Amino acid sequence: xxxxxxxxxxxxxxxxxxxxxxxxxxxxxxxxxxxxxxxxxxxxxxxxxxxxxxxxxxxxxxxxxxxxxxxxxxxxxxxxxxxxxxxxxxxxxxxxxxxxxxxxxxxxxxxxxxxxxxxxxxxxxxxxxxxxxxxxxxxxxxxxxxxxxxxxxxxxxxxxxxxxxxxxxxxxxxxxxxxxxxxxxxxxxxxxxxxxxxxxxxxxxxxxxxxxxxxxxxxxxxxxxxxxxxxxxxxxxxxxxxxxxxxxxxxxxxxxxxxxxxxxxxxxxxxxxxxxxxxxxxxxxxxxxxxxxxxxxxxxxxxxxxxxxxxxxxxxxxxxxxxxxxxxxxxxxxxxxxxxxxxxxxxxxxxxxxxxxxxxxxxxxxxxxxxxxxxxxxxxxxxxxxxxxxxxxxxxxxxxxxxxxxxxxxxxxxxxxxxxxxxxxxxxxxxxxxxxxxxxxxxxxxxxxxxxxxxxxxxxxxxxxxxxxxxxxxxxxxxxxxxxxxxxxxxxxxxxxxxxxxxxxxxxxxxxxxxxxxxxxxxxxxxxxxxxxxxxxxxxxxxxxxxxxxxxxxxxxxxxxxxxxxxxxxxxxxxxxxxxxxxxxxxxxxxxxx
Ligand code: DGJ
Numbered sequence: 292x293x294x295x296x297x298x299x300x301x302x303x304x305x306x307x308x309x310x311x312x313x314x315x316x317x318x319x320x321x322x323x324x325x326x327x328x329x330x331x332x333x334x335x336x337x338x339x340x341x342x343x344x345x346x347x348x349x350x351x352x353x354x355x356x357x358x359x360x361x362x363x364x365x366x367x368x369x370x371x372x373x374x375x376x377x378x379x380x381x382x383x384x385x386x387x388x389x390x391x392x393x394x395x396x397x398x399x400x401x402x403x404x405x406x407x408x409x410x411x412x413x414x415x416x417x418x419x420x421x422x423x424x425x426x427x428x429x430x431x432x433x434x435x436x437x438x439x440x441x442x443x444x445x446x447x448x449x450x451x452x453x454x455x456x457x458x459x460x461x462x463x464x465x466x467x468x469x470x471x472x473x474x475x476x477x478x479x480x481x482x483x484x485x486x487x488x489x490x491x492x493x494x495x496x497x498x499x500x501x502x503x504x505x506x507x508x509x510x511x512x513x514x515x516x517x518x519x520x521x522x523x524x525x526x527x528x529x530x531x532x533x534x535x536x537x538x539x540x541x542x543x544x545x546x547x548x549x550x551x552x553x554x555x556x557x558x559x560x561x562x563x564x565x566x567x568x569x570x571x572x573x574x575x576x577x578x579x580x581x582x583x584x585x586x587x588x589x590x591x592x593x594x595x596x597x598x599x600x601x602x603x604x605x606x607x608x609x610x611x612x613x614x615x616x617x618x619x620x621x622x623x624x625x626x627x628x629x630x631x632x633x634x635x636x637x638x639x640x641x642x643x644x645x646x647x648x649x650x651x652x653x654x655x656x657x658x659x660x661x662x663x664x665x666x667x668x669x670x671x672x673x674x675x676x677x678x679x680x681x682x683x684x685x686x687x688x689x690x691x692x693x694x695x696x697x698x699x700x701x702x703x704x705x706x707x708x709x710x711x712x713x714x715x716x717x718x719x720x721x722x723x724x725x726x727x728x729x730x731x732x733x734x735x736x737x738x739x740x741x742x743x744x745x746x747x748x749x750x751x752x753x754x755x756x757x758x759x760x761x762x763x764x765x766x767x768x769x770x771x772x773x774x775x776x777x778x779x780x781x782x783x784x785x786x787x788x789x790x791x792x793x794x795x796x797x798x799x800x801x802x803x804x805x806x807x808x809x810x811x812x813x814x815x816x817x818x819x820x821x822x823x824x825x826x827x828x829x830x831x832x833x834x835x836x837x838x839x840x841x842x843x844x845x846x847x848x849x850x851x852x853x854x855x856x857x858x859x860x861x862x863x864x865x866x867x868x869x870x871x872x873x874x875x876x877x878x879x880x881x882x883x884x885x
Contacts, residue, residue, distance in 0.1 A: 292304070298325045298327075299323075299324040299325045300321070300322070300323055300324065300325055300329065301321075301322045301324065302319055302320065302321050302322075302334075303319065303320040303322065304317065304318075304319055305317065305318040305319070305320065305450075307450075309470060309474065312454070312466050312469050312470050312474075313454055313455050313456065313462075313466050314452060314453065314454045314466055314470050315453050316450045316451065316452050316453065317336060317337040317450065317451050317453060318336055318337075318447065318448055318449060318450040318451070319334060319335070319336055319337075319430075319447075319448045320445050320446070320447050320448070321334050321440065321445060321446045321447075321448070322444075322445040323440040323441065323442055323443065323444055323445070324442070324443070325442060326442055327442065328439060328440065328441050328442065329439075329440045330437055330438070330439060330440075331436075331437070331438040331439075331440050331446055332433060332436065332437055333430075333433035333436070334430060334431070334446065334448045335414075335428040335429060335430035335448065336407065336429055336430040336431075336448040336449055336450060336451045337405070337427070337428070337429050337430070337451040337453065338426065338427070338428045339426070339427045339428075339453070340424065340425070340426050340427075341390070341403075341424065341425040341426075341427070342424055343423060343424065343425065344366055344368070344419035344420075344423035344424060344425045345366075345392070345393060345423070346365075346366050346390045346391060346392065346393070346417070346425060347363050347364065347365055347366065347390070347391050347392070347393055347395070348363070348364055348365075348366055348371055348373075348388060348389070348390060348417055349361060349362065349363045349388065349389040349390075349391065349460075349720070350362050350373045350384060350385070350387075350388050350389075350415075351384070351385035351387055351717050351718075351720065351721070352373075352383060352384050352385075353382055353383065353714075353717075354382050354383060355382050355684050355685055355687065355704065356685065356703060356704055356705040356710070356738055357382075357703075357705065357710070357714070358382055358685060358686040358687070358689065358702065358703045358705075358714050358717070358718070359385055359686065359689070359714055359717035359718045360713060360714075360717050361716070361717045361720065361800070365393065366390075366417055366419050366425060367419065368419045368420075368421070368423070369418065369419065370416050370417075370418045371416070371417045371418070371419070372414065372415065372416050372417075373388055373414075373415040374412070374413055374414040374415060374432050375411075375412055375413055375432065376412050376432055376434050376435075377412070377638035377639065377640075378411060378412060378603075378638055378639020378640070378642070378656055378659060379410060379411060379412075379635070379638055379639060379683065379687065379688050380409070380410050380411065380413060380687075380688055380689070380690040380692075380693075381638070381687055381688070382683075382684070382685070382686070382687040385689065385690065385721070386406065386407040386409060386413040386415070386429075386690050386691070387404070387405065387406045387407075387690075387691075387720070387721040388404070388405050388415045388417075388429075389402055389403065389404050389405075389460070389463065389720065390402070390403045390405075390417060390425070390427065391403065391460070395459055395460065396459055396460065397459050397460050397461045397794075397795060397839075398458060398459045398461060398839070399458065399459045400457075400458075400459050401455070401456070401457055402455070402456045402459060402460055402462070402463040403427075403453065403454070403455050403463075404452075404453065404454040404455075404456075404463050404466070404467060404721070405427065405429050405451055405452075405453055406451065406452040406453075406454075406467065406690075406691045406721055407429055407430070407449060407450075407451050407452075407690070407691070408449050408450045408451070408452060408475070408690075408691040408692045408695070409431065409449040409660065409690065409691075409692050410660055410663065410688055410690050410692045410693055411431065411432075411656055411657060411659065411660035412431060412432035412434070412436070412656055412657075413429070413430070413431060413432055414428075414429070414430060414431070414432040414433065415427075415428075415429045416428045416429070429451050430448050430449070430451075431448060431449065431657060435642065435653055435656060436653055436654075436656065436657065437653025437654070438653065438654050438657065439650070439651055439654065449692070452467070452470060452475075452691060454466040454467055454470070460720065460795075461794055461795065461839070463720075464719060464720055464721070464793065464795075465792055465793070467720075467721050467722070467723075468722070468723035468724075468792075468793060469723075471691060471694050471721075471722060471723050471726065472723045472725055472726075472790075475691055475694055475695050476694050476695055476698050476726075477672070477695050477696065478671075478675075478678070478679065478696065478697070478698040479675050480678045480698045481698040481725070484785055484786070484789075485678070485698075485699065485725075485756045485757075485785070485789070486516075486517035486518040486563055486629075486630070486678070487515055487516045487517050487518070487757050487758055487759075487778055487781065487782070488516060488517070488518045488519070488520045488565060488630070488730070488756075488758035488759070489507065489508070489511040489516040489518070489519055489520065489758060489759040489760075489761075489763070490520040490522055490565075490632075490730065490758060490759070490760050491504060491507070491519075491520065491521050491522045491524075492522035492523060492567075492760060493706065493732050493733070493737060493760035493761060494507070494733070494760065494761055494762035494765075495524075495762070496523070496524065497523065497524035497529065497530050497531055498524075498530075499524065499545065500545055501545065501546050501547060501553055501556075504519065504521065504553070505553075505556055505557070505560075506764065507519070507762060507763060507764065508557055508560065508562045509560055509562075510763035510764060511562075511759060511763050512560060512561060512562050513771075513775070514759075514763055514771060514774040514775050514778060515774065515775050515777075515778020515779060515782070516562070516758070516759060516778065517562065517563055518562060518563035518564070518565050518629060518630055519557055519562050519563070519564060519565065520565035520566070520567070520630060520632060520758075521553075521564070521565065521566055521567060522567040522632065523567050523569070523634070524542075524545070525541060525542060525545060525546060525550075525566070525567070526538055526539055526540055526541055526542055527539075527540060527542060527577060527578070528542070528576070528577075529542065532574075532599050532600050532601075533574060533576055533600045534574050534576040534577060535574055535576070535577055536569060536572045536573050536574040536577055536579075536601050537572070537573035537574065537577040537578070537579030537580060537604070538577050538578050538579055539568065539570075539618045539619060539621070539622055541622075550566070550622065550625065550627065550628070551625055551626070551627050554626075554627030554628065555627065558627070563629035563630065564627060564628055564629055564630070565628070565629060565630030565631065565632060565678075566622070566628050566630070566631055566632070567631075567632045567634060568619055568622075568631060568632070568633055568634065569633075569634040569635060569636060570604075570615045570618070570619050570633070570666065570670075571603060571604055571606060571615070571635055571663065571666075572601045572602065572603060572604060572635070572636065572637065573586070573587055573601065573602050573603075573604050574600060574601050574602075575600075575602065580602075583611075585645045586604055586605055586608065586610075586611050586614075587602040587603060587604055587605055588602070588603045588604075588605050588639065588640075588641050588642055588643060588644060588655070588659075589602065589641050589643060589645075590641050590643040591643065591645065593641070595641050596640050596641055598636075598637035598638065599636050599637050601636065601637055602641075603637065603639050603641075603659075605644050605645075605646065605655075605659075606658070606659045606660075606662030606663050606666065607644045607646065607647065607654070607655045607658030607659050607661075607662055608644065608646040608662070609662075610646075611662070612662045612665050612666050612669075615666050615670075616666055616669035616670055619670050620669070620670060620673070620674075623670070623674055623677065628677060629676075629677060629678065630677060630678045630679070630680065631674075631677055631678075631679050631680070632680050632682055632701070633679055633680065633681055633682060633697065634682040634683065634684075635682070635683040635684070635687070635688055636683065636684045637684075639656065639659060642655050642656055643655070644658075664692070667696045671696045671697075672696075678698070678699075679696060679697050679698075680697055680699045680700065680701060680728055680756075681693045681694075681696070681697035681699070681700040681701070682700065682701035682728070684704065685701060685702065685703040685704035685705065686700060686701060686702045686703045686714070686718070688700070689702070689718065689722060691721075694722070694726055697726075698725065698726060699725070699726050699727070699728050699755075699756045700722075700726055700727070700728055701728035702714060702715065702718060702727045702728050702729055702755060704738070705738050705739070706730055706731075706732035706736065706737075706738070706760055707732075707736035707738055707739040707741050707743075708743050708747050708748045708751040708752075708823065708875065709739075709741065709743065709823070709825070709875060710738075710739060711729065711751050711752075711754070712751060712799050712806045712823055712825075713799045713800070715727060715729065715751070715754045715755070715808075716795060716798065716799050716806070716808075719754075719793060719795060719808075723793070724754060724755055724788060724789070724793050724810075725755075725756070725788075725789040725790070726755075726756075727754060727755030727756065728755055728756050728758070729751065729752040729753070729754055729755030729756065729757065729758075730752055730757070730758040730759055730760045731745070731748040731749050731752045731757075731758075731759050731760070731761065731774075731777075732748070732759070732760040732761055733760075733761040733762070733765065734748070743875040744875065744876065744877065745770055745773040745774070745777070746773065746777070746876075746877045747823055747875050747876065747877040749773070749774075749777035749780070749781075749877075750777075750821050750822075750823060750877040750878075750879050751821075751823060751877070752781075753777075753780070753781050753784070753788060753821060753879075754788075754808065754821070755788075757778075757781040757785070759774070780879070784810075784819050784881070787810045787812055787817055787818075787819050788810055788819065790812075790813070791810030791811050791812050791813070791817075791818075791819070792810070792811045792812075792813065792840050793808065793809070793810055794808060794809040794810075794811065794838075794839040794840055795808055796808055796809055796820070796822075796836055796837065796838070796839065797836070799825065802825070803825055803826045804824065804825060804826050804834050805822050805823060805824045805825055805826075805834060805836070805868065806822070806823050806825060807820065807821065807822040807823075807836045808820075808821050809821070809838055809839060809840065811839070811840035811841065815840060815841055815842050815845070815858075815884070816883070816884040817881070817882065817883055817884070818838065818840070818841060818847070818881075818882040819879065819880070819881055819882075820836065820838060820866065820878075820879070820880040820881075820882065821877070821878070821879050822836055822868060822877065822878040822879075822880075823875060823876070823877045824868075824872050824873075824874060824875060824876045824877075825874065825875070826874060833867060833868075833870070834867070834868045834870075835864060835865030835866060835867055835868070836865050836866045836868060837861075837862055837863070837864075837865040838858075838861040838862055838865065838866065838882075839862060841858035841861055841862060841882070842858045842884070843857070843858045843859040843862065844857065844858065844859065845857070845858050845884050845885070846858075846884070846885040847861060847882040847883060847884055847885065848882065848883050848885060849866065849880050849881075849882050850880070850881040850882070850883065851878075851879070851880050851881065852880070855885060861882075866880060
C-alpha cells in the first residue's frame, strides 16, 4: 500500500500471480481516508519500469470489417501511445499490447504482454525517457475522466493481465489463451463443445417470416448445424435499422404464436434456438424512447449524434440498468432459448447523463461500463444454461472483460475468408481460438465481392466457433455435400481446436504464398494443420509448412497423405504442400502420433 502521510490518501496495489502460466495481474485501489472530497483525474492500473528502451511495440488496430490488424514498430523516445476514447474498447485499438525485443519472433526472444480487463476507454503508454529506460502505464483513459471520491470512499481501477515469454510470441499467446480460458471466463460453456450455428443475419437481414426461418433451420440441420440463431428484426417495429430498438417484445406478424411457439418448432426438429439482442441501445422511433426520452446519453439542448439511427441508453443510471435486466430476463425466463447474441452497434458519444449533476459528468463513461457489468451479472450469470456470445458491429468489443461473460465473441462482420485470415491472425495474439466467432458465408462475399472455394471458407471458419451465415435453400448440391462434410470435420476436431496449443505458422503479412496455423493437443499426440494459399506463385516452387509443438523424436501419421514422419522432420523440413493449386486453396492435415 502507498500512503500519503499528509492527506491520508492511499493506493493499494493488488497482485495476482499465476506462476505456471507466467502471468501476473495488477490492479490499483485508490482510497480517500482524508477529511475532504477528492477529484480523481487519472489512476493507472499498472505502471512498470524496464531498464532499457530497446523494444518493439506490437498493437492491434483496425476498424469495422477490419479488426485487430497487427502493427509492430520500434519504440521511440517520448510517449508511444495506444488507446480508445469511444466509450468502448473498440475496433480502432484493442486494449492489448506487447513489448518485445527487436529480434523477437514467434519462437525466440523476450515478450511482455499487457491486457486490460476493461471494456471502455483505455490508454496504454510506453514512455522511453532520456536515459532510454521505458515506463509502461495502462489503465482507464484519463480524457474526460473525473471521479468524485468522498471521504471514506475508494475507487478500483481494472486489472491488467501481464504475461511474459522468453520463447517468443507463441509462448506469450499460449499464456494469454490459457489465462482467458481457464481463469478469466466464468461461463460454464467455456469448457464445452460449442454448437454449430446458422445465423439469419447475412441471408435475411430484417426480411423473414417464421416459415422461411423454419425451412432454413430444417435444411441447415441436414447440413450439420445444431442451432438456429434468429438475429436482428424479431421484435417491436424492427423492419429496418430506424425503429424498434429497446422494445424487446416479439413481433407476432413475423413469428405468430411468439418466441415460445417458434422455439418449440425448432426443438421438435432437433435444433437449438438462439436469439439476438442489443440491450444497450434505443431507436428514437420506439416505445421505450417515447416513454423515457431522458434515458439515453444526450447533451441537453443539442441534437444528438446518431449512429445507425440509434442512441446509447444511459447505463450510468440504476433505473435504466434495472429496466434492461428485467426486459431481457422477461424474454429469457419464458424458456426455450439456448443462446443469446449480445450486440452493440455504435460508439458512445454525447456523454451527458441527466441523472447526475454537472460536476459528476466526468464519471459517466466509467459508470456506463460499471452499469454494463451489473446488467451482465443480472442476465448472463443468472442464466448459466444459456450460451452468450458477445458482438459489437462484428468484433468491436473483443476484450478480456467481455470474455469473463462471453466464452465466444463474433470476430468481424467481414466473413470473406482471405480477410478473415488476417483478422484471425491478429486476434490470436491475445485471445483464444475458442473465443473467436467464425462462420462460413455465401459467395460472392457481400462485403468484398470475392468468391473463394467452399473448403477455403470452411477451413478459415474452423479458426473459431464454427457456423454458417447463408441461405441453404440457395446452395447447389455440390455445396451442400461440402457443407455437410466440413460440419462433420469441425465436429470431429473441435476439441483440438478449442483446447489445443495454437501456433501461427506464418504471417499473412510476410508470407505471400500461404497462411498456415496449427493446433497441437496438450500431450502433443495429435495435431491439426490448416493452410490457405495466398498467391498463385505456389505453382512455381515447392512450399513447405514447418510445424511446431510436436515431439521431435516421435513419429506422426499424416492422415491425408498417409506419410509417417518424425516430429523433427515435420519441424525442420516441414509438410510439402501440393503444387499446382490456385490462389485461395485450402489444405487441412490431421496428424496422429504413432
Ligand atoms: C452487427 C453484427 O455484427 C451482425 O452480425 C448483426 O447481428 C447485425 N449487427 C444486426 O443488426
